[in-house]
Amino acid sequence: MKQAFLFLFLFLSLLMGSLVVFKIATIQADTTNTQESTSETIKTPFAEGCNKCHGDEDAYKEWTQAGHSHALVNLLEGPYEVKTSCLSCHSSGYTLFAERGIPGHPYNEKTAVNAVACSSCHSHASKEEHLLVVPANKLCISCHKMDCGCAGAGIVHQSQAEMFLGREGAGVKRMPSPHVRAMKKRCVHCHMAKNEPKKDGQETVAKHGGHTFKADFSTCGSAGCHDSVDNDMATKLPLYRAEIEAKMKEVKTMLDNAADNTSQAYKDAKLNYDMVKGDSGYGLHNIPYARALLEHSLSLKPQLTFAKDQ
Ligand code: HEC
Ligand code: HEC
Ligand code: HEC
Ligand code: HEC
Ligand code: HEC
Structure with a gap:
């Protein structure tokens, strides 16, 4: 009898505890939802941080110059009606925060901070070549x-x-x-090929290919095709x-x-x-x-x- 009481007591306190946690989570979700996307608190849920280590590399510099890094702005300022589902292609972070659902961190057109950023295509947890999230031939499509x-x-x-x-x-x-x-790498073959000569042996940020993802017709002639x-x-x-x-x-x-x-x-x-x-x-x-x-x-x-x- 005593044991049964103890069990009931434990069960009830657990239930109360989880209700309180749930309530806090909802309040957090509500407040985050109403804030502007410029707010610092919104940025924290998904700070990609790749630039901390990769910021000096060509890949990063090229990416900042090209379409993928503008994908979110162009979506929000574009001519079509914006729905949250648009973010699945226009913003990395959507899959993690909106699809998997992280309590307290709604990810929608108001809170989104990322364009098509590094983590749309790479993850340090991946076993693919160049840490791609899916093999190159499936990525772009x-x-x-x-x-x-x-x-x-x-x-x-x-x-x-x-x-x-x-x-x-x-x-x-x-x-x-x-x-x-x-x-074999489909789109990547043409769109990431780097054919520009390096100037004076210096590392140059490409105008075509690499992480600009811009195709150049000079690819047609390369490799004797x-x-x-x-x-x-x-x-x-x-x-x-x-x-x-x-x-x-x-x-x-x-x-x-x-x-x-x-x-x-x-x-x-x-x-x-x-x-x-x-x-x-x-x-x-x-x-x-x-x-x-x-x-x-x-x-x-x-x-x-x-x-x-x-
Ligand atoms: C996560 C979704 C996603 C993936 C994966 C993706 N793209 Fe894009 N891509 C976009 C979006 C969204 C835009 C539109 C950007 C904009 O607003 O101009 C875009 C734009 C482009 C453009 C136009 C760029 C410009 O400067 O105007 C090219 C070219 C391109 N992508 C090639 C590729 C190639 C090649 C791959 C594979 C290596 C790829 N994309 C993978 C979403 C993606
Ligand atoms: C399946 C992935 C995907 C989804 C979902 C998606 N887009 Fe895009 N969007 C792209 C890609 C890829 C491009 C680049 C196309 C190109 O450069 O030819 C793009 C380009 C754009 C552009 C710039 C070029 C243009 O067509 O004017 C706008 C604006 C845009 N999308 C709005 C939206 C809106 C609004 C939604 C949701 C209703 C949406 N997109 C959903 C993949 C997607
Ligand atoms: C749209 C998809 C896409 C995005 C976004 C992207 N990458 Fe890549 N990245 C690739 C692909 C595909 C390769 C492999 C190219 C190949 O196989 O030739 C690659 C290769 C690389 C490599 C190794 C080869 C090289 O070019 O130096 C590095 C490093 C890299 N990416 C870093 C980054 C960083 C940092 C970002 C964010 C600024 C980023 N990538 C964004 C698709 C992407
Ligand atoms: C703490 C530093 C650090 C951070 C943060 C970091 N990386 Fe890396 N990354 C590394 C190191 C170190 C390597 C291994 C470098 C090498 O072997 O050339 C690496 C390797 C990679 C490669 C493979 C390059 C190749 O040549 O194939 C890619 C792609 C990459 N990182 C993408 C990312 C992306 C995307 C992010 C953000 C989500 C990120 N990294 C965040 C340190 C970091
Ligand atoms: C045989 C080489 C080749 C292959 C393979 C290829 N492309 Fe292209 N792509 C080009 C060329 C060349 C252009 C035109 C560039 C220009 O007009 O300056 C282009 C244009 C584009 C554009 C429009 C770019 C813009 O600035 O508006 C997008 C988006 C694009 N390709 C995506 C892809 C995707 C996704 C794949 C894979 C399904 C792919 N491409 C495969 C060569 C290729």
Whole structure:
């Protein structure tokens, strides 16, 4: 009997204790939520701190110059309605704080502090090469893909992954870019290649490649892939571009003049157009696929309805 009482007493005090802790956690959560993102207390939940040790390295300096380091600002100041889920690609810290949920540290568009920072791609706990969070060939496509419903239903935000892998378009068979087989690290191969000569043997922060993630057409000629002497890409690319842009114009005129934008034919034609546009503006990552997508859109013309005078 005495034992049972002791047990009940212990149980009740434990329950009370946890209720108090829970209450404190909620209060903290509430107060943090209402503070501005500039506040120091908000910064502490996720101070990445990589710069303490890596701040002098090229990787860090390059990153500060390029798009990924502006991803949060561009999201918040951009033209679309911002939801917390946008942070999954636009801010490192989201996965840790919002998805796993750390009590007292809500991570949302008001409290977010990180752009696409080092820890979006690296972790000292990783066993991958260069401490990447996922292997290089899977890394970029985890964010540069269109299936996020980001900018609102039916708006293709970006489509580099789908275009490069040649999939998800309407009415066209799978058609991966030849580069998928040729480049083990996929996007990294072109976008992180460093071809700039070092000036006077000095370490230089690259304008292309490395952690700027900017591709440079000089990559085409390196490793003997495309003729680097007369650089056949320098003559071919403008021709491809002109061809794709002309087809895009034709599809756009067709879509603009369509009277009914609810039919499946219209949606398919628009999806293909948006995919090419969301890639780089002109389907650069897979020209044959871009061509096939736009041709399919044009083939749907007889199924679209147009105002009488068209
Ligand atoms: C965590 C998500 C994420 C990952 C992983 C990611 N990106 Fe990005 N990337 C973004 C976002 C968001 C932007 C848009 C930044 C902005 O606002 O301009 C972007 C922008 C870019 C740009 C345009 C840069 C500029 O200066 O305008 C390039 C090129 C790019 N990424 C290449 C890559 C490559 C290559 C990889 C793989 C090594 C990669 N990205 C991995 C999210 C990601
Ligand atoms: C699946 C990952 C992902 C999600 C989720 C995501 N974005 Fe993005 N966003 C990107 C990438 C990658 C880029 C860079 C695209 C490029 O440079 O071609 C980008 C670029 C942008 C840009 C700058 C370029 C532009 O299109 O104007 C804005 C603004 C933006 N995103 C807003 C949003 C908003 C708002 C949301 C949520 C509703 C969102 N994003 C959700 C990956 C994502
Ligand atoms: C968008 C993804 C991404 C982001 C963000 C990123 N890295 Fe990297 N990083 C990579 C990839 C991919 C490699 C491997 C490149 C390769 O295999 O050629 C790499 C390689 C490295 C390396 C070793 C090779 C080198 O280039 O020096 C260091 C060091 C490094 N990163 C540090 C950083 C630091 C510090 C930050 C934050 C400023 C950062 N990275 C941000 C993707 C990223
Ligand atoms: C206390 C100092 C310290 C901090 C903080 C730190 N690192 Fe490191 N990091 C190191 C050291 C030391 C190495 C090993 C250096 C080497 O072997 O070249 C390393 C190695 C790495 C590498 C591998 C580079 C390569 O050549 O493959 C990457 C990537 C990296 N760190 C990323 C990060 C990121 C991302 C953060 C922040 C989340 C971070 N580090 C924070 C000290 C630090
Ligand atoms: C064969 C080389 C190559 C491969 C592979 C490649 N890209 Fe590109 N990418 C380029 C070139 C070249 C540009 C155009 C750069 C320019 O216009 O200056 C570009 C443009 C882009 C842009 C637009 C950059 C901007 O400044 O707006 C993004 C984003 C991008 N690539 C992401 C990716 C992703 C993600 C992958 C992998 C799915 C990938 N790329 C694979 C060469 C490549």
